[in-house]
Every structure is written in structure tokens, then in C-alpha cells.
Amino acid sequence: MSRLHLNDYLVFIVYFIVVAGYGYYVYQKKKKASVSASHDYFLAEGSLTWWAIGASLIASNISAEQMIGMSGNGFKMGLAISTYEWMAAATLMIVAIFFIPIYLRNKIYTMPQFLSERYNGTVAMIMAVFWLLLYVVVNLTSILFLGALAISSISGISLTACMLFLAVFAIIITLGGMKVIGYTDVIQVFFLILGGLVTTYLALDLVAKHYGGSGMLEGYKQLTKNAGEHFHMIFKKDNPNYISLPGLSVLIGGMWIVNLNYWGCNQYITQRALGADLKTARGGILFAAFLKLLMPVIVVLPGIAAYLLHKENVSVGDVNMQSAIGIGNELVQDKAYPILLNLLPPGLKGLAFAALTAAIVASLAGKCNSIATIFTLDIYKKKINPEATENKMVSIGRVAVIAAMLVAVLIAPFLGIDKKGGFEFIQEYTGFVSPGIFAMFILGFFWKKTTSNAAIFATVGGFILSVIFKFLPLIMNLQFLNPLGFSVPVTQANGNTVYEIPFIDRMGFVFVIAVIGMIIISNIENRKGVTPHGMIVDRKMFRLSPSFAVGALLVCGILLALYSVYW
Numbered sequence: 354m355s356r357l358h359l360n361d362y363l364v365f366i367v368y369f370i371v372v373a374g375y376g377y378y379v380y381q382k383k384k385k386a387s388v389s390a391s392h393d394y395f396l397a398e399g400s401l402t403w404w405a406i407g408a409s410l411i412a413s414n415i416s417a418e419q420m421i422g423m424s425g426n427g428f429k430m431g432l433a434i435s436t437y438e439w440m441a442a443a444t445l446m447i448v449a450i451f452f453i454p455i456y457l458r459n460k461i462y463t464m465p466q467f468l469s470e471r472y473n474g475t476v477a478m479i480m481a482v483f484w485l486l487l488y489v490v491v492n493l494t495s496i497l498f499l500g501a502l503a504i505s506s507i508s509g510i511s512l513t514a515c516m517l518f519l520a521v522f523a524i525i526i527t528l529g530g531m532k533v534i535g536y537t538d539v540i541q542v543f544f545l546i547l548g549g550l551v552t553t554y555l556a557l558d559l560v561a562k563h564y565g566g567s568g569m570l571e572g573y574k575q576l577t578k579n580a581g582e583h584f585h586m587i588f589k590k591d592n593p594n595y596i597s598l599p600g601l602s603v604l605i606g607g608m609w610i611v612n613l614n615y616w617g618c619n620q621y622i623t624q625r626a627l628g629a630d631l632k633t634a635r636g637g638i639l640f641a642a643f644l645k646l647l648m649p650v651i652v653v654l655p656g657i658a659a660y661l662l663h664k665e666n667v668s669v670g671d672v673n674m675q676s677a678i679g680i681g682n683e684l685v686q687d688k689a690y691p692i693l694l695n696l697l698p699p700g701l702k703g704l705a706f707a708a709l710t711a712a713i714v715a716s717l718a719g720k721c722n723s724i725a726t727i728f729t730l731d732i733y734k735k736k737i738n739p740e741a742t743e744n745k746m747v748s749i750g751r752v753a754v755i756a757a758m759l760v761a762v763l764i765a766p767f768l769g770i771d772k773k774g775g776f777e778f779i780q781e782y783t784g785f786v787s788p789g790i791f792a793m794f795i796l797g798f799f800w801k802k803t804t805s806n807a808a809i810f811a812t813v814g815g816f817i818l819s820v821i822f823k824f825l826p827l828i829m830n831l832q833f834l835n836p837l838g839f840s841v842p843v844t845q846a847n848g849n850t851v852y853e854i855p856f857i858d859r860m861g862f863v864f865v866i867a868v869i870g871m872i873i874i875s876n877i878e879n880r881k882g883v884t885p886h887g888m889i890v891d892r893k894m895f896r897l898s899p900s901f902a903v904g905a906l907l908v909c910g911i912l913l914a915l916y917s918v919y920w
Contacts (some may be wrong), residue, residue: 357508362704368544368707372714373525386886406629408542409719411644415545416496416716419652420823421503422707422873424690428663429658430594431583432919435649436603437780439912442645444612446850446905454894455798457631462661464618465731471888472805477647480790482730488724489757489785490764496720497758498765498839500713507689507706516765519710520758523717527725527754542644542837547714549651556658563667565883572658580661586919599855602918608856610864614791632898639904644912652690671871718759724757724809725750749820760867782858785823789815795870801887804878807871815867822859828901 357365426434461467463567464484469477501515508515542724557572564575577584587603604607629637695707729750734741742751789811796811854862875885897905 356697357630358704359705361706363709364700364703365710368711371523372711373682397764399818403633403636406634407640407644408636408639409715410637411648411843412715412719413712414716415652415712416500416647419648420549420712421499421690422654423652424659425598425688426597427583427653428660428689429475429656429662430588430597431580431657432584432649432653433594433598433603433617435589435653436598436608438588438648438652439915440603440608440646441612442614442908443568443912444609445615445638445645446908448617449610449635449901450895450897450905452494452798453638454702455633455888455890457634458891458894459888463726463730465727467794467797468808469731471803471886472793472808475542476805476808476812477731478736478808481727483786484727485725487723488720488727493575493717493720493724493757493761494765494870495714497761500709500717503691504706504713506688507694507702507709510768516762519713519717520762521712522710523721524754524758526714527721540888541710542711544704544711544717545708546644546651548705548711552690552693552697552705552708553650553654554657555697555701556655556662558665559696560633562657573654576654576657576661580657580664583657583660586916596853596855599858602855602857602861607784607859607861607864609861610788610791611784611857613795614787618790620841631894633803635898635901639908642906642908646908646915652850655693656689659693663689669874693864695720721754721757725753728753736849784821784856784860785811786816787861788819789813789867792864792871794869795873797867798888799812799890800872800875800886802875802879803871803887804875804883807874808872814862814870818866819859822854822862823856 393420411566423434423437455461456467459467459470461470465477465481468480471660497516500519501512504510504515505512530909557571557576557606558567560575561567561569561572565570566572566575588598588600590600599606691908694702694709697705729746732744733749738745792811792815793808797808802886
């Protein structure tokens with residue numbers, strides 16, 4: 354059975370004390386609110402530096418689905434899964450240049466607030482309830498359960514105990530508010546990156562030793578030489594993984610919808626920058642973009658290394674990679690990362706264990722704070738108790754955190770999360786709502802004629818269209834779509850071949866239809882005298898400082914080089 358040694362526990366205890374102690378220090382130091390008790394608690398208004406914002410963005414983004422699921426996708430399909438990380442770096446530049454100025458200029462603090470001011474209270478309330486359900490029932494439970502599952506497999510501690518530990522640790526961090534989350538996330542990112550790099554080094558060193566060498570660089574050289582098929586970013590249509598990453602769509606298609614919706618229209622993410630001034634927010638987002646460029650080294654390369662060790666049927670100590678991960682239909686790719694962690698020596702295993710815990714706790718804390726923010730500012734304050742004081746709202750926010758985590762702990766074991774796959778599953782099923790939401794936001798930003806009914810069409814109609822595009826090809830077996838490039842053959846477990854539209858392409862189709870529908874509905878209503886309330890948008894808002902422009906160009910240059918080398 355997997356277990357931690359004394360040195361591992363000592364390393365982990367040091368991590369826990371550092372994070373908890375620094376969080377308490379920040380809480381005491383900044384106890385006096387800079388603007389108001391509620392804004393300081395929910396947004397850390399004016400108190401986060403650019404490096405704290407950038408670190409917090411990454412700490413909140415990287416969790417069990419990346420550390421475990423994306424590494425598993427690296428095992429299955431190779432470096433191509435890095436497109437989620439590298440395209441995110443490009444997306445962050447767009448968010449920093451165009452989205453954040455609009456939010457800050459119009460004093461937007463939550464996504465439902467934007468919808469209320471841009472459209473109406475009905476749209477905002479519908480989406481507030483939807484986001485709360487999504488965050489609690491899907492995101493919070495998934496992070497908690499998958500994280501506990503991974504930690505349990507590494508430590509040998511029971512799944513229930515791991516869930517309770519993660520929940521309590523995240524609550525401790527969250528109750529201090531966004532300012533504590535933001536600054537402790539800097540430490541979380543430090544442990545995440547350090548521990549992640551240690552795991553990557555071990556994996557590459559194991560590859561090097563298998564071929565008679567040693568060291569990280571030699572391991573990478575052998576990896577590219579003996580697993581070259583796993584180092585292509587753009588898949589051709591005959592690739593079995595094309596259904597997951599359909600060719601050029603990852604550069605010019607639906608991948609933009611995935612990332613722009615996640616990074617630009619997501620309370621959980623944008624909240625980190627909404628309490629800062631424009632220069633600080635942009636600096637933090639730029640820092641996050643550079644960190645995103647590094648993430649595949651931490652979460653994808655170990656998966657590719659595990660693939661090669663598995664392919665070569667390597668045994669490390671008493672662990673045989675094929676026996677541990679499986680063969681053929683019994684292969685479980687998401688086991689790759691935990692198995693590599695279990696191969697670490699005492700002490701280093703504790704560091705990697707701390708890194709994984711840091712990723713999970715930071716994401717849980719960020720999710721809980723977003724839940725508290727939306728519930729308190731957009732539901733409690735508006736509909737339940739409009740006269741609530743600042744301190745009362747902070748108290749309600751803390752109650753919401755504990756309640757949300759309690760619900761997640763109770764229902765997570767019964768959702769079958771462990772049987773539904775990892776990273777790719779989360780991406781696909783989030784994609785049922787992303788196109789409509791992003792269409793509603795992007796037209797709400799930049800086209801003042803967009804009406805409330807058009808927004809409702811995008812969200813509700815977009816979801817219905819996503820369901821139709823998902824299941825219609827399966828039900829009717831629309832083989833004729835295949836020559837047109839709209840569907841690809843997929844072999845099911847029973848040996849039958851069906852035709853599916855890749856979910857990334859499906860998102861692109863739904864987004865285009867939603868935008869066209871919104872334009873038609875808005876023009877019809879405009880002719881009837883409906884006058885929407887547009888956002889304040891001034892071209893001066895989008896001007897860039899020289900330092901940010903240089904940094905953004907550098908990010909784009911690195912991306913161009915990466916795709917040129919690994920095309």
C-alpha cells in the first residue's frame with residue numbers, strides 16, 4: 354500500500370504551517386478594510402499586487418483535473434493537450450487588453466452584476482443561480498473528490514479523511530477573504546511549481562536511466578526520440594485523438610471559446626483582478642500568462658514519460674508500469690501521475706504531495722470565495738436582505754463558504770466522478786454552456802444594441818443547440834457529415850462505429866449560431882423601440898503601457914516558436 358514516510362510528513366507539515374501562518378499574518382495585517390468590509394473580503398480591493406494576482410490566477414486554475422487529468426491526457430495523446438495551457442496564455446493577453454478595462458471602468462465586481470447592469474435583473478438572477486449550482490455541484494465536488502482520490506492513492510489515507518482534510522484546510526484559507534487567498538496563493542504556486550518540477554525531473558531521469566543515461570536533459574532527448582509520436586501539437590484527421598483535439602480548431606476554432614469564456618467571463622477567475630487598478634490587473638494577468646507557458650512542463654511531460662515507460666514495460670523498484678496503469682481496455686491513463694509520485698524518494702515525495710495539495714486547496718478556496726461572492730452580493734443583498742450591513746455580508750459570505758463545502762463533501766462520493774474521466778470530460782461538458790455565455794458577454798461588451806431577450810436566447814438556445822449537436826449524429830448516425838469535415842468516426846466499446854462532431858468544433862458552431870441569433874433578435878427589438886443599456890466603452894481604455902506591450906509580444910513570440918517547433 355502507498356504510504357508517506359516520516360520525512361514526507363515533516364515536509365508537508367512545514368508547507369501547512371507556512372501557508373496557514375502566512376495567511377493568518379496577512380489577515381491580521383490587513384484587518385482594517387481599505388474600502389469596505391465586504392469589498393475587502395470578497396475582492397481584496399486595492400490590496401493585491403501584480404505578482405499576487407498572477408500567482409492566484411494560476412493557483413486557482415491548476416488543480417486535480419490538471420495535475421492528474423491533463424497528465425493522463427499527456428500519457429494518451431502527448432504534447433498536443435498543452436494547447437489548453439499555451440492557448441490560455443494568448444487568451445490572457447486578450448482578456449487583459451479588452452475585457453478587464455471594461456469591467457474596471459464600469460465598476461463590475463461580479464459576473465451577475467454585469468448581466469444585471471447590461472441586460473436586466475432576470476438574466477442576472479438566472480445566471481447567478483446557474484453559476485452557484487455549477488460551482489457547487491460540478492466544480493467544487495469534482496475538485497474535492499478527484500483531489501482526495503489522488504492524495505489517498507499517494508498517502509494510503511482513507512478517501513473520506515482526505516476529503517475532510519482538504520475541505521477544512523480550504524475553509525481555513527477562505528474565511529480570511531480574498532486578500533488571504535491571494536497572498537497565500539503565492540506560496541501555493543511556489544510549492545506547486547517546485548514539487549511539480551521535482552516530479553518532472555524524476556520522470557525524465559527514469560527515462561534517461563532506462564536508456565543508459567541520467568539527468569533531465571538526457572531524459573527529454575530520449576523522450577523525443579523514442580516517443581516522437583507524442584510531440585505533435587496539431588493532429589491530422591486520421592489521428593485517433595482527433596475527436597479530442599480537431600486539427601487547426603485548436604488554433605482558429607472552438608479552443609478560443611473554451612479559453613475566452615473561462616478566463617474572461619468566469620467569476621472564479623476574473624475575481625482576482627477586479628479589485629485592482631488597471632495597471633496592476635494587467636501586470637498580474639501577464640505574469641499568469643508566463644506561468645501558463647511553463648505548466649506543460651509540470652503537468653504534461655510526466656504523462657509522456659509515463660507513456661514511454663509503460664510502452665517499454667519498465668519496472669521501477671517493485672512497480673511495473675504496465676501492471677500499474679493497465680493494458681488495452683483496462684488501461685487507466687489517470688493513474689500515470691499518482692504512480693510517478695509514489696516512485697519519489699522520501700522527502701521529495703512529501704514535497705510533491707504538498708504541491709498536489711497546494712493545487713487542490715487553492716482551487717477549492719478560490720471556488721468557495723466565488724460562491725460566497727455571488728450568493729452574498731447578487732442574491733442575499735439584492736433579494737433577501739437589501740439593508741444588510743458590511744459586516745453582515747461578510748458573515749453571510751463565510752456561512753455560504755461552510756455550507757457549500759459541506760454540501761460538496763456530502764454529495765461528491767455519490768456522483769460517480771471517478772468513473773467519468775478527468776480533464777477532457779470537464780472540458781467537454783462545460784462546453785455545453787460556454788458558447789452561449791461567451792456570445793452573451795462579447796456582444797454585451799462591444800455592441801450596445803444587444804437586448805436582454807437576445808441574451809436569453811444565447812444561453813438557453815446555446816445549451817439546446819449543444820445537446821442537439823452532441824446527440825443527433827449519434828442517434829441518426831450522420832455519416833454524410835464526415836466527408837464535409839463536420840464529424841469523425843468513433844469506435845464504441847461494442848465495436849460499432851458512430852460519427853460524432855468533435856466538441857471543440859461543436860462549441861464553435863454553437864457560438865456562431867448564437868451570435869447570429871442574437872443579432873437578428875436585437876435588430877428586430879431595436880426596430881420596436883427597445884433601447885438596451887450598453888457598457889461605457891472608450892478607446893483610451895485599451896491603450897497599453899510599454900512594459901505590458903513588450904511582455905505581451907514576448908508571450909506571443911514564445912508561443913509562435915513552440916508551435917513552429919512542435920507542429
